[in-house]
Amino acid sequence: MSNLLLMVVVFIAAFILGYILISRIPQLLHTPLMSMTNAISAITLLAALILFSVPTTAGEKILGSIAIIAATFNVVGGFVISDRMLKFFKEK
Template identity: 45%
Template sequence: MHNVLLQYATVLILTAFVGTEIIAKVPSILHTPLMSGSNAIHGVILVGSMLILGGATTNLQEILGFLAVILATLNVVGGFVVTDRMLEMFKPRAPRVKETPRDEVAP
């Protein structure tokens, strides 16, 4: 059983290095979307919450699991939607075609 612990610890250590490595060169304008995006990713606790509620055998466990699924769903769905809304603003800009407002004001 200690082997299982060791296997999880291995995953943990390796992932920690991957996590720091892949965001080392992020431009500061993307700090907010990155924070929001990783916020959505830890919403994977929804999977854990589902397993907890799905394995509940007492009323207390059912109540706690039910709450956990609600909270985790908020985290996942809210997280991804907010991030997408932020990143919508970063879409590649088409050459500015809306010249009309400028023409009408230039004397």
């Protein structure tokens, strides 16, 4: 149970710190930042998949499933939005 508690504390701390940092970034830098967060979400996705390669409890499986769904949504959505933004710079 202590590993699960540690993971939850790290998740909450990362969420709060990430929100504080991202909210202070100027809007001009959001597109490059979004590409970076796509890469971070891909790493989260891989970490959640690795979590399922070892024996886990039901609670850890639920948290891992939520992490996979959230990271996949973020990666796919981020690439779709990045693609739309890049189309603005293409010549017609």
